[in-house]
Structures are given as C-alpha cells and as structure tokens.
Amino acid sequence: MSLLMPARLTHRKQQTERIYGRQTPWLGVDVGTHSIKLAVVTRNRRGQWNLDYAQRIPWPKDAEPFSSADRFGEALHEVLRQAESVWRTKNLTQVAFSLPSSAVSTQDLCHDADDLATIHTTATQTIREIYGSRPEKLAFDVWRPDPVEDSFADPPTSQLLWAEPDVVKNCVEVFRDCRLTAEILDMPPLTTARASEMLEGARESELIVDWGVTRLTLTWILKGRPRFTRYSIQSGVADLVQSINDAQDLTSTDTELVLARYGLPADTISGFNRTIEKTAADSLEVLLDEIDCTLTYLGTRYPRRTIDRIVLSGGGAAIRNLDYWLTSQIGIDSVQWMLPFGDGQATWQSLDPIPLFAHAASLSGLGYES
Template identity: 25%
Template sequence: MAIDIGATMVRVAEVELGSGANPRDSAVLHAYAERSMPAGVIRNGVIEEPASLAGVVRETYAAAKTSGKNVTVGIGHHSLVVREVDIPAQPMAQVRDTLAFHVQDSLTTSVDDAILDFFPTLEVEGQSGTSLRGLLVAAPKDMVRDVVAVVDKAGVPLTVVDHSALGLWRGGCRGQIALENTALVDVGSSATTIVLSQGLTPRLVRVLPQGSNDANKAIANAMKGTGQDAESMKREIGMDLNIQDDRRAYAEAASHALNPLIESIRNTLVYFASSNPGGAVQRIVLTGGGAYVRGFGQALASATRQAVQYGEPLAGIRLGKGVDLRAHQGREAELATVIGLAMGGER
C-alpha cells in the first residue's frame, strides 16, 4: 500500500498485483481513502506543520481500512535530483554500497547530505566493459527524515520511501502507452512532475515548482472584491479564452499564470528529443488535479504539437468490495500517483 502526500491532499491506496505477464495490468484496488490538507501545512514542498500533517495521514490511513503492513510513501520535490547515469555493472547490493563513489561527480551537493538510490534500466557495452545505465535519485536527507518522522508520528508502519515520479511511471506506462515514447505529466497544485518514458523505460524525470495553484492566485487577484471562489472559477472557466462575458478576464489571468508551466513542459520535451535519437514524444498523458483545468490540455497540445490525453490509472484494475470511487468519476487521473506507488517496485 502507499501514501501520497500532496500540498492539498493526502491519499492512501492498497493494490494487489495480478499474476499475468505484467502484474500491473490485472491488479486489484483493495482500499482507497483521501483527506484534504489544511492550508499552510505544506508550503512550497516544505512541511511547516508536522503535527497537523501527521494527523491527516493518520486519519486517511484509518479511513482506508487497509490490510497490508508494508507501506510506501512517495516524495516528489524539485530539489530531488533524478539523473541518468552509467556505472560499472555489478550486483545491486554492490551498486548501493559503491553508488556514492561512482556518482559524486554527478551531483552539485555533497553525497553526505543526500540519500542515494539507483533505478537500473539497461546494460550498456563500452570500451571499458559492461555498464549499468539507470536513474540516479538523490534526495536531501533532511527532507526524507521530515517525511519519515511525520509518517512515524501518524503510527503508520513505513517500509519504503519512493520517488513519486516512479510511482507515476509504474501506474501510467501500461498497455499501448508503454510501447510508445510517452510524456507522463502530473499537474499538482504546487508542482508538476514530468516522466519521459522510452522503450518501456523511464529516461528522464523533472519536477517543476509550478502547478495549478498559480492559476488560483491569478484568478483570485482578478476577482478581488467579487466574493467568488477562485478554485471553482478555475475549474469552470480555466484557460478558455472563448468565454465572451465579463469572466473572460479570469480566463486571461489563468492563461497568463499557466503559460510559463506549459512552456517549461514543452522545453523539457524538446530537450529530451534533441539529446536522445528517436526520443521524440508520441503522446502526452495528463494526470493530477491540475489536468482538469479547463483549456489546459488544449493549450499544451497546441504548444507541443502532440496528442494529449487524460491518464487512466484505473484501466484494467478491478475494485475491491469496499472501494467506492463514484465521487471520482470523470476525475480518475487524480489517482495516478498513489495507484502507481501502491504497485510497489514491480516494473
């Protein structure tokens, strides 16, 4: 099972993998719960009120009524380093023992200040022998410790700390999508995670410190004195500049706020394609609550000239008897990260 801690929501899911060729394609969602996060508990990805967060995690975990004992918590922040590196081929136990030595020149900070992990993707033959190519993940120790402390305070038996982007990739790269060069783009309230997948392999991860809450702030500023709710207006109007009434100013404000995010996503795709032969993205899969901002998908498709679709994290997954997701009908893409995290290390 897994816990996804976002800036505005805590989600808990328990998934049992299937027994087919790809266990993720025949999984069962046995438990799910979510709870809203009070404002200010997390700011810019930093836990400001650990006691309050622990309370929300405890409540969500209890509401899910899970039966599993192994719990994964996801961490996703722009300060985490995720970089493709090559290291000498060796058993994974030795990889972890020697990882700091092999990657110290790849980091801008001291390896002593980071918790390191390596996600192997393929073997590469070179002049100096066989190397393992994969994703280096370097997380600030203080950040990991803060999250672990919160989960421990909540009384949850934590087993694994995972990068949220890898959970997004596990849950999203299934079926036909897994066979294509795909950009998984999860738009949260304060951050956006991009995973570029090529040849059944995650090749690039980028976390941008921008999200749909940028539109909330812009709309709220434009609506000063009206007494209307910016969140509702964002969902109803969003970036739709075809609105012809007096609300067009709100759509213009949202567009102005989110266009830099769209440009950053486009630049990430361009960078990857130019750096990797055959790496041009064939489709973009949108997930996260921000995916449903009206007009966002169309604006992203226009900027990137790529097909954009909503993610379907529940596709092929059976629901357990106690799971009721009717409240999420039409908004299933919000569950993408927690479903993928709950699928654990299965590739």
C-alpha cells in the first residue's frame, strides 16, 4: 500500500460527522524546515477544542536534516526523544504528521483524474515554481474530492498531494522506534481548513493568512473546505524581524519577544508601538498587498462570495495587535488562531505563541474524527 494513501483517507475523514464523546487524542507533529512543532488537543462534550500540550523543538545545530533522507531520519529521532516523556505520560500511541515541501494543491487541474501524465506535468511545474523542490524525487497521489454543496461552486476538479517517499518512509520508521503508529500524512491546506474549524465562531467563508518565517500562504476556506491557495515565497516574517534587529540592535529572539509583548498600535498606544510600526512598515505593506491581491482575485472569480473573517496563523500572527491593526487597514474582522488551554496546562512546555501550533493542533484533532 502506498504511504501516501492515508492523506486521501484524511481528506475524506474531514467530510464525515465528528464524534464528540471521549476519545484518545493523537500526537500532531508538524515537521518544518527550522523546527518541529508538537501538539495535543482535547475536545469536550460541547465540541469545544482545547490545547492540552504544545512544544516547539528546533532542529539540532548543524544537523542539515534535509540534505538526505537518512540525515532527516537521524535528526527527527533526536528531536522526538526530547519530548518522549509527553506521550508516555499521556498514553499516546497514534501520530499524524505533515512535512515541508509537501502539500495538497487546490489549483484547478482541468484534466481527468486518470490522465496522470498530464497531471504530473502540471504538478512538477507548480512544485518548481512554488517550492523549488526536485519533482523527480517526489511521488503523487491524485483524487477527486466530494463536491461542495454550493450552488456557486466550480465543476469538480482534481486535487493533488506530493511528498518524498524516502522521507515519508523514514518518518514512519522513526515514529515506530518511538512506539508511535503513524498512519496519517496530511498537508496544508487541508490542515489549514481543519484548524480554522477548531476556532469558536468559525465562519462560512474565511481567509487563512499563514505568515511563516520564509513564506506567506493565503487560503480561502469555504464551508470547511479549501477552495483556493496562494503562496508568496518572498514575504515571510523573517524580513520584518531582521529590520527590527538592525534598527534596535537586538537578537532575533529578543525581537520576537518584543513583537509578542508590545506589537503594533491598538487602543493603548505607546511610542514603542509606533516605532515598531514604522520600522516594520515595508514588511507590513507587503503583507497588505498580498492580502489585497488575494481578495481582489477572489472577488473577481467568485463575485457572489465575500470573506467573513481573516484568521492569522504562523510566527507572524504572534505580533501583538496584528489582528486589530489588520482589521483597521482592510475592514474585515481579523483574529489570531488561538485555542484555550485544556486540563493539561502543566504539560505546556513552550514559551512560543499559540498561533505557531495551528497545523500541529489540526493533526492532533484527527483523533476525534469518526
């Protein structure tokens, strides 16, 4: 059986009805290019999600985990050992994971799903442009999602998942060595859609702005399903952090703490808020431009649809008052991705902001799917 098949299963599981009873959560593992983020979520009988555990662990120094599949497996094993006591204590046995340079494409593939040669050509072109990955190292899984119950929906299109089989295989083997069973491989924007549904007051039509270190990803979610994804590989929050480092003579760690504590101007404005806004003006302008371009495209393509809310996730979402500032600039209600703490507050081992763990929490939430 293909190791990529569980991703198809994950997609179908999203369409099923949730079970709100007591179940064993899964360990969500979001494997990133700079760190690994782990999360465990719980769900009460009223259907409310809580964050029970979250931890970000950077890759070992000089590990170069993505130089080869073997190096990746060794580095992953070293990182997971640092958090092994968590799933031992919580009796976790199942894990769902995601990988960098892998994703599910929501781009319209206007070909029959059986026309794999044509889809492969389209996919490799997209992968080179967006991710810079080497398509010859990748494997693909193609399927047709169930149609959205929407009178304005486009005709059914194919969706595509890609990943490196050697890396996936090493992941599964490392998890097995840690006495964890890995059966689900899931990717953005499917994880993004599920993360948005975890929030209270989820809207029918939302734009998820995932502002990562090196890349900005914008995903339109309609009725819990991703309908459009746009990437900007030159718009990560790293540029903003670097500009403040240079202006204030701070380290990156200090700058992240300053952004989380003070952030942008809001109701209570200090001179330092204004200093941050002025120093970060170029990066904030890029963010606004990317959001505006996305909203313009969606308004043209789907004129009878409006965006009800913007949800911010990723490292950039940790900037204090960014949601308030964005609402004032764009005029659309904006919120940080945020879950309340559950009963396991004692296992909270991270000073990192909660929006960083949106994907990992989404993966953990698969344990509550029917």
